Amino acid sequence: MAFINYATGNLAIKIVYYGPGLSGKTTNLRYIYTNMDADFRGELICLETDTERTLFFDLLPIKAGIVDNFKIHLQLMTVPGQVFYAASRRSVLKGVDGIVFVADSQIPLLDANLESFDGLRRNLLEHSVDLNFIPLVFQYNKRDLDNLIPVETFNNLLNPSGFPYIETCAVKGQGVFETLKEITKLAIPVVKKKIREDERKIGGKERLKKRKEEEKEAPEKKDEIKFVAKEKGVPLRVTKVKFKTQKDIEKELENLAKDFTESK
Numbered sequence: 021m022a023f024i025n026y027a028t029g030n031l032a033i034k035i036v037y038y039g040p041g042l043s044g045k046t047t048n049l050r051y052i053y054t055n056m057d058a059d060f061r062g063e064l065i066c067l068e069t070d071t072e073r074t075l076f077f078d079l080l081p082i083k084a085g086i087v088d089n090f091k092i093h094l095q096l097m098t099v100p101g102q103v104f105y106a107a108s109r110r111s112v113l114k115g116v117d118g119i120v121f122v123a124d125s126q127i128p129l130l131d132a133n134l135e136s137f138d139g140l141r142r143n144l145l146e147h148s149v150d151l152n153f154i155p156l157v158f159q160y161n162k163r164d165l166d167n168l169i170p171v172e173t174f175n176n177l178l179n180p181s182g183f184p185y186i187e188t189c190a191v192k193g194q195g196v197f198e199t200l201k202e203i204t205k206l207a208i209p210v211v212k213k214k215i216r217e218d219e220r221k222i223g224g225k226e227r228l229k230k231r232k233e234e235e236k237e238a239p240e241k242k243d244e245i246k247f248v249a250k251e252k253g254v255p256l257r258v259t260k261v262k263f264k265t266q267k268d269i270e271k272e273l274e275n276l277a278k279d280f281t282e283s284k
């Protein structure tokens with residue numbers, strides 16, 4: 021859920037990488053982590069069960085520049101693609117502001133992509149979100165392999181509404197930052213509009229007046245979305261956290277969302 025923290029001037033946005041098992045969601049976050057300047061990203065956190073095999077989700081917080089004098093913070097998250105983690109997928113989607121659908125381009129995986137996308141539609145509906153009205157970018161991944169689903173087929177079957185799509189090879193980093201830029205560009209205006217509508221409802225005139233005063237006081241900063249790159253990739257360090265139950269995960273998700281908005 022998007023938050024504005026007036027004390028720190030942060031605007032926090034949650035982006036979820038969704039898609040079938042092994043399509044390359046975690047690979048996106050790993051590449052972003054190793055190729056961003058350490059001052060502009062947090063730690064990469066992976067939630068695992070006792071067996072160390074099962075991933076519940078990954079989380080990478082990053083900074084993405086300035087818009088309307090707000091510092092944009094993105095909370096990048098992945099869902100576990102494997103079919104039996106449906107409950108975790110639903111939890112991670114709570115309060116999502118933008119989605120990157122990472123599809124696996126290999127022909128035998130066409131059905132897995134379609135099923136996963138259908139699951140996304142259903143899970144969002146459980147949070148009262150219509151897939152047609154949320155910022156969404158398609159990533160057709162693994163374009164380096166042979167035997168590929170043609171882009172037109174993907175667009176006809178997955179993306180008839182014509183959302184942006186990017187052909188990628190995430191494991192080499194090709195298209196990873198382009199995808200991130202695209203979803204950020206789509207999500208920011210939607211989030212800002214939503215926040216202002218909420219303010220009007222909850223805080224009424226007082227809140228709006230305060231914001232106008234604040235905007236007057238703050239020196240005009242130029243809007244800029246940027247992901248500050250490291251010249252040379254850094255070694256990957258993953259913080260692993262163990263959890264046992266679905267309730268634990270949900271509690272941790274709530275805590276992460278709170279901590280995140282408080283960060284400077």
Ligand SMILES: Nc1nc2c(ncn2[C@@H]2O[C@H](COP(=O)(O)OP(=O)(O)OP(=O)(O)O)[C@@H](O)[C@H]2O)c(=O)[nH]1
Binds near residue numbers: 101
């Ligand atoms: N050839 C190729 N392999 C890729 C690409 N992207 C990811 N992979 C590989 O695909 C495998 C699965 O990648 P992950 O990023 O772990 O997949 P995931 O979507 O997070 O999978 P789940 O966590 O099970 O949902 C890894 O071996 C990656 O190296 C790509 O563009 N091309």
Ligand SMILES: [Mg+2]
Binds near residue numbers: 046047098
């Ligand atoms: Mg993963």
